Amino acid sequence: MLSKDDIFKEYLTSKKLKFTSERQAILNRVFENHKHFEADELLVDLRLNDMKISKATIYRTLALLVKSGLLREVIFGERHAHYEHVYGHEHHDHLVCNNCGKIIEFTEHRIEKLQDEVCRKNKFTADSHRLQIQGLCEDCWEKNDKAVG
Amino acid sequence: MLSKDDIFKEYLTSKKLKFTSERQAILNRVFENHKHFEADELLVDLRLNDMKISKATIYRTLALLVKSGLLREVIFGERHAHYEHVYGHEHHDHLVCNNCGKIIEFTEHRIEKLQDEVCRKNKFTADSHRLQIQGLCEDCWEKNDKAVG
DNA sequence: ATGGGTGCAAATGCTTTGCAAGTAC
DNA sequence: GTACTTGCAAAGCATTTGCACCCAT
Numbered sequence: 001m002l003s004k005d006d007i008f009k010e011y012l013t014s015k016k017l018k019f020t021s022e023r024q025a026i027l028n029r030v031f032e033n034h035k036h037f038e039a040d041e042l043l044v045d046l047r048l049n050d051m052k053i054s055k056a057t058i059y060r061t062l063a064l065l066v067k068s069g070l071l072r073e074v075i076f077g078e079r080h081a082h083y084e085h086v087y088g089h090e091h092h093d094h095l096v097c098n099n100c101g102k103i104i105e106f107t108e109h110r111i112e113k114l115q116d117e118v119c120r121k122n123k124f125t126a127d128s129h130r131l132q133i134q135g136l137c138e139d140c141w142e143k144n145d146k147a148v149g
Numbered sequence: 150m151l152s153k154d155d156i157f158k159e160y161l162t163s164k165k166l167k168f169t170s171e172r173q174a175i176l177n178r179v180f181e182n183h184k185h186f187e188a189d190e191l192l193v194d195l196r197l198n199d200m201k202i203s204k205a206t207i208y209r210t211l212a213l214l215v216k217s218g219l220l221r222e223v224i225f226g227e228r229h230a231h232y233e234h235v236y237g238h239e240h241h242d243h244l245v246c247n248n249c250g251k252i253i254e255f256t257e258h259r260i261e262k263l264q265d266e267v268c269r270k271n272k273f274t275a276d277s278h279r280l281q282i283q284g285l286c287e288d289c290w291e292k293n294d295k296a297v298g
Numbered sequence: 299a300t301g302g303g304t305g306c307a308a309a310t311g312c313t314t315t316g317c318a319a320g321t322a323c
Numbered sequence: 324g325t326a327c328t329t330g331c332a333a334a335g336c337a338t339t340t341g342c343a344c345c346c347a348t
Contacts, residue, residue: 018322018327039312054330059313075224079337080312095273106267114263115282118255124244126284133264135275167302167347188337203305208338228312229337 004031004070004087011068025051026061030071036082036103074130093131099140153180153219153236160217171202175210179220185231185252225252225281242280248289 002010008027012019029046030037037045039058046053062083065071070087074094093111095104111131119126151159157176161168178195179186186194188207195202211232214220219236225245242260244253260280268275 016327020322020328022329052330055312056314056331057329060328073226075226077222077224079228095267095271095275097273098276104271104273106271108263108267110263111260111280114257114259118244118257118282119284122244122253122255123287123290124246124253124282124284125290126244126282127247128284129280129282131260131278131280133267133273133275133278135268135273135277138272141272141274165302169303169347171304201305204337205306205339206304209303 007070007087008065008068011064017064022053022057023061023064025053026058027065027070030065030083031085031087034085036074036084038080038082077132077134091128093129093133095133095135095137097137097140098134099136099143102137102140104137156219156236157214157217160213166213171206172210172213174200174202175207176214176219179214179232180234180236183232183234185223185233187229187231189229223279226283240277242282244282244284244286246286246289247283248285248292251286253286 004027008023009019011017012023025046026042029042029049029051034042034045039055039062042062043053043055043058046058062071062073066073066083070085071083072086074082074084077096090107092105092107095106097103108131111129115126115129118124153176157172158168160166161172174195175191178191178198178200183191183194188204188211191211192202192204192207195207211220211222215222215232219234220232221235223231223233223243225231225243239256241254241256244255246252257280260278264275264278267273
C-alpha cells in the first residue's frame with residue numbers, strides 16, 4: 001500500500017509540481033496528530049513547532065492535498081472550511097452539536113445503499129456524499145433539560 | 150393552517166420585533182417564485198421590481214425568516230449560503246452536480262430511520278439533518294463519457 | 299414617545315492573488 | 324536554466340456592524 005508521502009509525490013509529479021520542504025512539513029503535520037482541523041489551527045500548530053510557513057502556502061497546499069485525495073474539505077454550516085483525513089480512514093459522517101459545536105463521527109454503510117437507489121432514480125452518478133445530523137449531544141441535552149425543567 | 154405571513158408576524162410579535170414594509174416585501178418575494186436562492190439574487194430580484202432594500206436589511210431579514218422556521222439555510226460547499234423554503238415543502242435532500250452545479254432535490258424517508266438509530270447509539274438528540282450527494286448529473290455524465298471515450 | 303429598523307459605509311473573517319525573489323528538478 | 328514556489332501585502336467576497344436618522348406600535 002502506498003504511503004501518504006508516495007501518494008502526494010505521485011500526484012505532484014503527475015501535475016508537474018514540486019515536492020518542496022513546505023509541502024513536506026504540512027503533509028507531516030496534518031497527519032501527525034490532527035483529525036478535524038482548520039487552516040488557521042494548522043498555521044498556529046506549525047508556528048509552535050518552529051515552522052514559519054505563510055498562510056498563503058498553507059491554503060495552496062491544503063488545496064493540493066484535497067486534490068490528491070488525501071484530505072477532504074468539510075463545511076459544517078460555518079463560513080470557513082474544516083479538513084479531515086481521507087487517507088487511512090473509512091468514510092464517515094457527522095453529528096454536530098448545535099450548542100457546544102462538538103463533532104461526533106459515525107460510520108453507517110446503509111447510507112451507501114440509499115445513495116445508490118436515489119442516484120439510480122435520478123440518473124445521477126455519485127462520487128461522494130456528506131450527511132450531517134444537527135442536534136444536541138448528551139451533555140448539552142442534559143443541561144438543556146435542567147434549564148427547561 | 151397558518152399562512153406564511155401569519156407565521157412570520159407571530160414570530161416577530163413573540164420577539165417584540167416589528168413587521169415593516171421591507172420585511173413584508175422580502176417575505177412576499179422569497180415565496181413568490183424562488184426555490185433555492187442566494188442573498189444577492191434576492192437583492193437583484195427586488196431591485197428589478199423597483200424595491201430598493203439594502204443588503205444589510207436583506208441579510209437581517211433572511212436571518213429572521215430562518216429563525217421563524219419559514220426558510221432553511223443550506224451550504225453546498227461554497228463559501229456563501231443558499232436559502233430554501235421550509236414552509237410548504239416536505240423535508241428533502243440534495244444531489245449536487247460537480248460539473249454544472251445543478252441541484253436535484255429528493256425525498257427519502259428511510260434516512261430518518263437511519264438518523265434515529267445513529268442518534269440512539271451516540272446518545273444524540275437530532276433536530277435536523279442534511280444529506281448532500283455529489284457527483285455528475287445525467288447531462289454532464291454523458292458529456293464526460295464522450296470526452297473520455 | 300420610544301424601542302426597534304433602515305441604509306450607508308466601514309469593518310470583519312476567511313480565502314485568494316499579484317508580484318518579486320527563491321528553489322526543485 | 325526555467326518553471327514552479329514562496330512570502331508578503333493587497334484584494335476579494337459574503338456577511339456583519341456602528342451610527343444617525345426613520346417609523347411601527
